[in-house]
Amino acid sequence: MIAIHGFSPSGNCHKLRMLLEPLGQPYDWVEVDSPNGATRTPEFLALNPNGKVPVLQLQDGRTLTESNAILYYLAQGTPFLAEDxxxxxxxxxxxxxxxxxxxxxxxxxxxxxxxxxxxxxxxxxxxxxxxxxxxxxxxxxxxxxxxxxxxxxxxxxxxxxxxxxxxxxxxxxxxxxxxxxxxxxxxxxxxxxxxxxxxxxxxxxxxxxxxxx
Amino acid sequence: MIAIHGFSPSGNCHKLRMLLEPLGQPYDWVEVDSPNGATRTPEFLALNPNGKVPVLQLQDGRTLTESNAILYYLAQGTPFLAEDxxxxxxxxxxxxxxxxxxxxxxxxxxxxxxxxxxxxxxxxxxxxxxxxxxxxxxxxxxxxxxxxxxxxxxxxxxxxxxxxxxxxxxxxxxxxxxxxxxxxxxxxxxxxxxxxxxxxxxxxxxxxxxxxx
Structure with missing residues (x-):
């Protein structure tokens, strides 16, 4: 299953819920307390050296950063992104x-x-x-x-x-x-x-x- | 022919030259003196209501704004953008x-x-x-x-x-x-x-x- 590392009150993170929920695609949500330093730990910086949420993590461990790049990736082949x-x-x-x-x-x-x-x-x-x-x-x-x-x-x-x-x-x-x-x-x-x-x-x-x- | 409306010293505008020149794709360059107000005229705001260069204009008049969206559009089907x-x-x-x-x-x-x-x-x-x-x-x-x-x-x-x-x-x-x-x-x-x-x-x-x- 894919995982989203995100801070729930963040709109950038919430964007991914707004796509995944109507798609009915299962995902794990890993809460990251970004205002209190949780994006500056060595563990988090290994996921995203830029120290920002959200991060998409595939089942095989590969990661993708930047909310809009994640939206584009997840929306391909769905009605949320045109083919043209x-x-x-x-x-x-x-x-x-x-x-x-x-x-x-x-x-x-x-x-x-x-x-x-x-x-x-x-x-x-x-x-x-x-x-x-x-x-x-x-x-x-x-x-x-x-x-x-x-x-x-x-x-x-x-x-x-x-x-x-x-x-x-x-x-x-x-x-x-x-x-x-x-x-x-x-x-x-x-x-x-x-x-x-x-x-x-x-x-x-x-x-x-x-x-x- | 396509046209680029841009301010030459701007890196955001120059990105498009960096793609179009190696592709050998012909284009008109329309110089826009953005630091001196040329992006705030009614004529320019009709091209981009956000008042920013660069703008790509197709031969049929359609326009596309945001340097990175223009790069992505122009690079499709070329070696500058992977298919995967x-x-x-x-x-x-x-x-x-x-x-x-x-x-x-x-x-x-x-x-x-x-x-x-x-x-x-x-x-x-x-x-x-x-x-x-x-x-x-x-x-x-x-x-x-x-x-x-x-x-x-x-x-x-x-x-x-x-x-x-x-x-x-x-x-x-x-x-x-x-x-x-x-x-x-x-x-x-x-x-x-x-x-x-x-x-x-x-x-x-x-x-x-x-x-x-």
Whole structure:
């Protein structure tokens, strides 16, 4: 059986659940407490020298890193990834957009709000992260005004990649109210068969989020 | 004929030349002066609502954004991208590493050094960007101690993606001396048939780079 090494509250890790659950593909989930140093141990660095979750481990021990590369690998031959070359290119384009222009702002704002102390100096980054988050959401909104999905006409791995952190953007103080097409897309994703929501933040993270201006 | 809309000193744009030149595939290059606002015009935003170069435009007008998605699209069916599913997954993993853990530090340090004024407040970011650059280069060095290439055993698009900014990391004050395996890989890439180097920085950028501590 395949194994996923991941931190459950991480959207990057949750992406893999969002694909594997509707596929009905069995997997072991190995919880890795990444905010508390579990990705910096020699054992973990042997799995991923870059010290990040998620990591896919095949039954024979081979490993694959980077959430979007894992999504692409697991989705081949399934309805979550088109066969057509141009459709795949557009799917990969949105997944690159997610990792470069979206996740470093939307996900990091959420992480700082919920998973750093209330007096962390990193909180000074929040205004800039939120501004850049809104730039990314505006690009998504524009696309969704004339498209239902990001994966070349059907629900697929680019939607999964973009959904994971967009759905919880408000944890980082990034309001979704200005984006009606985006909110309709979030609802469409939630209504897909086999959809699994990201776990709610634990009590400590929820308290920090509530206290973050 | 295909067209590339790009800014020549940009490594992200240069990646496409590094693939198209050895392939001998004809293309038009449309120069876009991105540091001076040319990616924020209505005309350019119609090509890429995210306001970034490079953009691939097909003869029929269709567009594809994100340098690594363009590389993947153009490389299919060529020796620069393996057919094997696992090899492709590893190639995509390194390309995601490049966009998330490498380019935002190595490329941004270079951009600030050469393409912002000497009194830019962004120069305060340089120490952190260099520290994170070295973390990325150390991950590459470790891989290259037991592998010749990043594209699953052969020179290919993951090498192109990683080469573009690594080769000019010293423009941003990121020394390559500590990485012998990486320097040997850079030399191997430069020796590939059809290799094209990134253009030298213009006089203004070169002067700023020389004056950056």
């Amino acid at each position: 070359r141009w459709a795949r290119a557009q799917t990969l384009s949105w997944m690159n957009f997610e990792q470069y222009s979206h996740e470093p702002y939307v996900a990091v704002a959420r992480f700082i709000a919920g998973w750093t102390p209330l007096d962390s100096p990193r909180r000074a980054e929040l205004p800039r992260l939120r501004e850049r988050s809104h730039q990314a959401l505006a690009v998504m909104e524009r696309h969704l005004q004339s498209n239902d999905w990001f994966s070349a006409g059907a629900y697929g791995i680019a939607d999964i990649a973009l959904f994971a952190y967009t759905d919880v953007a408000e944890h980082g103080g990034v309001a979704l109210a200005p984006y009606p097409a985006l909110r309709a897309w979030l609802a469409r994703v939630r209504a897909t068969p086999g959809f699994v929501p990201l776990p709610e933040p634990d009590a400590l993270a929820a308290d920090r989020i509530a206290q973050t201006a | 599913r696992w090899a492709r997954a590893q190639t995509l993993s390194w390309m995601n590493f490049e966009q998330y853990s490498h380019e935002p530090y190595v490329a941004v340090a270079r951009f600030i050094a050469g393409w912002t004024p000497l009194d830019s407040p962004r120069r305060a970011e340089l120490p952190r960007l260099r520290e994170r650059s070295h973390q990325a280069l150390a991950v590459m060095e470790r891989h290259l101690q037991s592998n010749d290439w990043f594209s699953a055993g052969a020179y290919g698009i993951a090498d192109i993606a990683l080469f573009a900014y690594t080769d000019v990391a010293e423009h941003g004050g990121v020394a390559l001396a500590p990485y012998p395996a990486l320097r040997a890989w850079l030399a191997r890439v430069r020796a590939t048939p059809g290799f094209v180097p990134l253009p030298e920085p213009d006089a203004l950028a070169a002067d700023r780079i020389a004056q950056t501590a």
